[in-house]
Amino acid sequence: MxxxxxxxxxxxxxxxxxxxxxxxxxxxxxxxxxxxxxxxxxxxxxxxxxxxxxxPRLQDPDFYMSFPSRKAEQAGILSAWVGTILVMIVTAAISIPLGVAAGVYLEEYAGSNWMTDLIEINVTNLAGVPSIVYGLLALGLFIYAFGMSETVLVAGLVLSLLILPVIIVSTREAIRSIPEAYKEAAIGLGADQWQTTYAYILPAARPGIITGAIVGLSRAIGETAPIITIGALTYIAFLPNAPISGDFPFINFDWITSPFTVMPIQMFSWVSRPQAEFQINAAAAGVVLMVLTLMMNAIAIYIRYKVRHKD
Amino acid sequence: MNKALTAASVTLMSGILAAPFAMAAETVQVDGSSTVFPITEAVAEEFQKEMKGDIRVTVGVSGTGGGFKKFCNGETAATGASRPIKKEEAELCKQNGIEFIELPVSMDALTVVIHPDNDWATTMTVEELKKVWEPEAQGKITNWNQIRSSFPDKPLRLYGAGTDSGTYDYFTAAIVGKEHSSRGDFTASEDDNVLVQGVANDPSAMGFFGLAYYEENKDKLDAVAISWKGKEAVLPSVETAGNGSYQPLSRPIFMYASKNKMQSEPHSMKFMEYYLNEDKSADLVEEVGYVPMSSESYQAALRTLRELEVGTAFTGSEIGVNVVELLSRDKHY
CATH class of the missing domain: 1.20.5 (Single alpha-helices involved in coiled-coils or other helix-helix interfaces)
Structure with a gap:
């Protein structure tokens, strides 16, 4: 009971x-x-x-196809959005391969010794360094020490430095989340370490890596401070040379060394104007910048979706 | 196939690596103060239209100090400045062999503003303003009736330009008597639109910023007429700043042109001549909210440029300068 x-x-x-x-x-x-x-x-x-x-400006097609102007209703964002897209292409081309390679190395290849620990601590801390510091570093290193001028390439380099830690850390997390059994099975079948990494680990980690890359690039697209520090322009009324031309060798990389401006700088310049009409331009530029960021995210989601459905 | 690819990529790579050191031809490179930027932008826009794309102009905004750094490094053909060049900056230019030509390009009038409901402080003397803004006033002068006994008993709230700006430097030099010295307990912002909002929403506020921001917000703000050295109080306007009667708060703003570049780059010389051509630029200056100089000033400035007269006319901070007189002085480099 x-x-x-x-x-x-x-x-x-x-x-x-x-x-x-x-x-x-x-x-x-x-x-x-x-x-x-x-x-x-x-x-x-x-x-x-x-x-x-x-x-009012978003509805106006000229807004997207005109250069900046002293007249608010004629001023447009052509040089700014082209500049932003070019800088993002360079940033992605540099930071994603480097960041993923570094992440793979640290996770799969590096021995566990004090050197690796030191690198790890540094990478993690670099992710928290204010962006202006990267701008100053780039100014001292690329512009003064290497004698490069204020170009799309330098902007891409400084933004790459800025987001490398984000990509490295997220690559490592993505790799770490793959069950150890995958790797053991591959090695058991006789694959060497590179074959295992290339054929099994990277594909399995791809969604995580892509997410990390997009988080990084989304941060980079809105950055103003480091780009102003390296001397991006505020007023520029011409576009870089087109990468494809009719003459031999048909493809050129002149655009990479072209002076440029980017969306956040254009926006900032308009916000500080006394005339109220420029505030409308600034708001419209803000919307375009947000849409660009969302588009980048959409592309990442699409790639992730594609990857999942291929498996 | 593989060989062709390798060859192609080697060509591409060498192109990428070599190119950063080359610069597109026929580009006028200008940098400098954000105060001068709207004028330079307007002039650059019209100039490029008139040149039909043969000459391109790029304008950066690194601030007056940052602009001089690049200018004295030989990176730019000209740089905008909201104050005269400092001794250290001139020294840096000298070290690098950059000879500069000092050119006033427009006038700006610092405007003291109050809320439209404020009907007592429509005129003030420089001494009264000094009483408010000097360092000793910090924490002490906090009520309007401390400025003048006839003013009402209302708390005094202050708004002003950020302490890194040329505007702040000039205001303190003109009002307090010592450059870069003022009380610290006021709302400071580098963004003048923030100051406009602050004063427009606060009936017992006082603030100062450039004339353009007042002109664009006349419906929300009132300007204070200022009396200097016992003279009759003068309201700031395009007219009073242009003819020099609004003192001590009207000041010239400058472009500094590099003699080296003016000689080696005909297109940069052409741009600066356009900048100082009264017929071309006076209207542009007014359109972006600044005050055009007098005709004599434009002519004197253009002559200074063409004769490549190097050096600065200033020996320290000065208030109430006359542009024509300034340009006729012996300059030191």
Whole structure:
């Protein structure tokens, strides 16, 4: 009898414990939801505000195809968006291969000794260094020491430095999340380390790596400080030479050494103008910048989707 | 196939590596102060239109100090400055063999502004402003009635240009009497639109910034007429700043041109001549909210440029300078 009572009260105890934990779950879920709603609605409110303010210019096709001007209603973002896209191409071309290679090396090849530890600590800390510091580094190194001029290439290099830590860390996390059994199976079949990395680990880690790269590039696209530091222009009314031309050798890389400006700089320049019409331009430029970022994310999601469905 | 690819990529690579050291021809490179930027942008726009794409102009905004650094490094043909060149900067130019030509390009009037509801402080003397802004006022002068006993008992809230700006330097030199010296307890911002918002929303506020920001916000702000050395109070406007009667807060802003580049790059010389051509640029200056100089000033500046007269006319910070007189001085380099 006593044991029965004991069992019943135990069961009741458990039931109340379960109920309490369930309530806690609901509470946490509700709290999470609330925070999410606040975050998203802040973003939406900002975006909507920019959109409504900038609408008159956003509807105007000339806005996308004109150079900056002293007349707000004629000023456009052509040099800025072209510059931003070119800089992002260079940044991606440099930072993704380097970052992924470094991540793979640190995770798969590097021995565990003090050197590796030192590199690890440095990489993690570099991710938190303010971007202006990278700008100063690039100014001293690329421009003053190497004698390069203020070009798309230098901007791509400095933004690459800025986002390398992000890509390295996310590559390592992605690789670490792959079950050890994959690797063991590959090695068991006689694959050497490179074959294992290339044929098994990289494909399995691809979604994580792509996410990391996009997070990095999304940060880079909005950066102003390091690009201003290396001397990006504010007013430029011509485009870099087109990469494809009718004459031999048909492809050229002149654009990489061209002077440039980028969207955030153009926006900043307009925000600080006294005339209210320039504020409309600035808002419209803000919307375009956000859409560019969202497009980059969309491309990443598409690639990830493709990769998953191929397997 | 493989060989062709390798050859192609080697060509590409060498192109990439060699190219950063080359620069596109016929480009005028200008940098400098954000205060001068709107004028330079407008002039560059019209100049390029008139040259039909034969000459290109690029304009950066590294600030007055940052602009001089590049200029004295030989990177730019000209640089905008909201204050005269400093001794250290001139020294740096000298070390690198860059000879500079000092050219006033427009006038700016620093405007003291109040809320439209403020009907008591529509005129003030420089001494009264000094009482408010000097370092000793910090924490002490906090009520309008401390400035003049007839002013009402209302808290005084202050807004002003950021302490890194040429605007702040000139304001303190003109009002407090010592450059870069003021009380610290005011709302400072490098973005003048923030200051406009601050004063427009606060009936007991006082602030200062460039004339253009007042002209664009006349419906939200009132300007204070300023009396200097016992003279009649003068309201800031395009007219009073242009003819020099609004003192001590009107000042010239400058372009510094490199003699070396003016000689070696005919297209840069052409651009600067266009900049100082009254028929071309006076309207542009006014359009972007600044004050054009007098005709004599334009002519004197153009002569200084053409005769490649190097050096600065300043020996320290000066207030209430006359542009024509400034250009006729003996310059030192």
């Amino acid at each position: 006593a044991t029965l009572n004991q069992t019943i009260s135990d069961a009741q105890g458990h039931a109340s414990l379960v109920r309490r934990n369930k309530n806690q779950d609901i509470l946490i879920a509700g709290l999470g939801m609330l925070i999410l709603v606040i975050a998203i609605s802040t973003l939406l409110a900002m975006f909507l505000d920019l959109f409504i303010t900038g609408l």
